Amino acid sequence: MSIFNDVADRKRAEDALRESEEKLRNIVENSTNVFYSHTPDQRLVYLSPQFEKIFGYDPKDRMLLWTETLTDNPANQKGIHATEEAIRTGKPQPTYELELKAKDGRKIWVEVNESPVVRDGKTVMIVGALQDITQRKKAEKERMEMERRFQQSQKLESLGIMAGGIAHDFNNLLTAILGNLDLAILGGVQNPRSQSFLEQARKATLRASDLTSQMLAYSGKGKFHVKTFNLSGLVDEMAGLLKASISKTVSLSLNTDQSIPSIKADPAQIQQIIMNLIVNASEAIGGNPGIISIATGVQNCDERCLEQSRLREKPRPGLYVFLEVKDTGCGMDEKTMERLFDPFFTTKFTGRGLGMAAVLGIVEAHQGAIMLQSEPGRGTAIRVLFPALASEEAADAAGKGGMPSAGAFTPRPEYAADTVLVVDDEEMVLDLCTAMVEQLGFHVLRASDGREAVDVFRRHAAEITLVILDLTMPRMDGAQAFHELKRIRSDVKVIVSSGFSEQEVSHHFPEDEPAAFIEKPFEFKNLQKKIGMVMEKG
Ligand SMILES: Nc1ncnc2c1ncn2[C@@H]1O[C@H](COP(=O)(O)OP(=O)(O)OP(=O)(O)O)[C@@H](O)[C@H]1O
Ligand SMILES: [Mg+2]
Structure with missing residues (x-):
């Protein structure tokens, strides 16, 4: 009886084992996943039929070294490394992706x-499951491509808006210039x-x-002319201009701290920032x-404080004005705050959406920061920060001194005997400059490129007393x-004219500097002053 029972028990146990093995095999072999196990030296021990x-691959080469199915995609390195880590440490690693080759x-x-x-x-075996995610990857790639195209089209759209905006503004100004000139000629x-x-034509040109x-x-x-100056002094100097630029119903309260350190910046650009902010306000x-x-005022900013800056580039911690x-x-x-700095973003009927974009560009160029606080109906506070100069730097800069300021120029009759050579490849500019120089009483010779x-x-x-020389010209x-002229007569006086800033132009003359630079477009009184x-210098 007991033997009978024993046999029956064993059979039952075997049946149960077979049943559970079969269940497991059913799961493993019918799953859409591939199950596998391999030894630490990458020999496959088991690979499910999926x-x-x-x-x-044929069943006979089913047991091939699975590593041979890897493609040479560098992304696979991550997975290879994860398996090595699992073998080395005996710890499971995060899920990874592989690109494999089918037969x-x-x-x-x-x-x-x-x-x-x-x-x-010791790690004796690696067991795992693979899931085919080709479709998912494909969909992901398509989504990324779609996103890229969408971004591209958005970029094109904003380019379109930008080109449209510029064209519109310029067209209006050109209409005013052309129309007024026509009327003057008539x-x-x-x-x-x-x-x-x-x-009127002149005003429209200045606006352009x-x-x-x-x-x-x-x-x-x-244009960038860096100087060392005190921001409070600049604001105080501008007070009159600022009052004139705001609406009559608005009162202006100035609270400048006279004890702040100097900054190294372009005062004209800082003025542009102040004007843009005041007009918006x-x-x-x-x-x-x-x-x-x-x-x-002055403010000590650590990294956390500068995190608040609305600019992408966060400057280094330190003292800021x-x-x-x-x-x-x-x-x-x-x-609105999100788009505040976007060029051509405006909520105003006649706005151009360039004010804050310009503020951003200038502050970025000065390695500064911008903080913003605003609430609908409650007003806005915008704070721009510039790196403060250490006191010795400021003293150094003050010692150097700027350019001597030119006294008022009065046209002198003796210029009638002087000749100026005007050089420019743009005929319109050449004509204009010729006319201006003639107006001053000089005799003019012309050339339309360096060679000439x-x-x-x-x-x-x-x-020739003086040469006014354009920088960018064909042929020479x-x-x-400039060097050729100096070789002919070493004491020749040259004023270099260019659309670039003086700072940029000076790179072109590393050893011997011209007598002066003038930036295009220049006004008559500016050229007069430079000449x-x-x-007077010599
Ligand atoms: N102080 C402010 N208070 C409320 N909204 C502001 C303020 N400053 C700017 N904005 C908002 O940001 C937008 C963009 O300002 P931005 O100065 O760049 O352009 P704009 O003033 O519209 O035109 P532009 O300055 O070129 O004449 C404004 O249209 C306005 O909606
Ligand atoms: Mg504005």
Whole structure:
């Protein structure tokens, strides 16, 4: 009886084992996952049949070294490393992805989940499961491609908006310039009304140049004349101008700290920032009564404080000088704050959306920071920070001194005997510059590139007092022409004219500097001043 029972028990146990093995095999062999195990030296011990279905290998080469199915995709290194780590440490590693080759060469992405089997502290086996994720990867790639295309189209769209914005503004200004010039020509130069048309054309031109300077400031390629100065002094000097720029209903409160350290910056660009902020503040208040407060001060900023900056580049911790413009205007919601610095983003009917873009460009170029606080209906505070100069740096800079300031130039009759060589490849600019120099009483010789300039100079070297030389020209550029002229007559006086900033231009003349630089577009009085300065020097 007991023997019978024993046999029956064993049979039952065997049946149960077989049943559970079969269940397990059913799961393993019918799963869409591939199960495997391999030794630490990568020999396969088990590979479930699903592998053949996915990879198409014959059952006989099913036990091949699985590593041979790896493609040479560098992304696979991560997985190879994870397996090595699992073998070395005996600890399971995070899931990883591999790119494998099917028998017909198709690439198949799998996600691998594996763990080491450890005996006596040593890894004896790796067991794991692969899942075919090729479809998922494909969908992911498509989504990324879609996103990329979407971003591209957004970029194109904003480029379109930008080009449209610029074209629109310039068209209006050009219309004003052209129309007023036409009227002046029709009326005749002597006609007093023509004078006012000309004045209008001039105003429109200055506005066009203001537009380009805002755009150049945004791109960080604006004119840059770095000086050492006190921000509070600059704000105080501007007080009159600021009062004139805001609406009559708004009162301005100035609170400048006179004891702040100096900064090293371009004062013209800092003025541009102040103006842009003040005008925005005034426009935010609209025609209503309100207050704009301007304050300057000094602030010690650590990394955490500078994290708050709205600029992508966070400057280094240290001492900063700040300018804050606070208004009691309409304030901004989150959406507006996010787009505040986008070029051509505006919520105003006549806005160009360039003011804050220019502020961003200038502050970035000065390695500064911008803090922003605003709430709809409660007003806005914008604080721009510039790195403060250590006191000895400031003293050094003060010692050097700037350029001597030119006295007022009065046209002198003796210029009638002097000859100026004007060189420019742009005919319009050449004509204009010729006319300006003639207006001053000089005799003018002209050349339209460096080569021609050198030829003319060689023939007239004795009589030419001054050369006004464009920098970018075909055949021979200004820098090279300058050296040739110096070789002919070492004491020749040259004013270099260029659309680039003086700082940039000076790189072209590393050893021998020209007598002066003038930036295009230049106004008559500017050229007059430069010529006066150069003539007085020697
Ligand atoms: N102080 C402020 N208060 C409320 N909103 C502001 C303030 N400053 C800027 N904004 C918002 O940010 C937008 C962009 O300002 P930005 O100065 O760049 O352009 P704009 O003033 O519209 O035009 P532009 O300055 O070129 O004439 C504004 O249209 C406005 O919606
Ligand atoms: Mg503005």
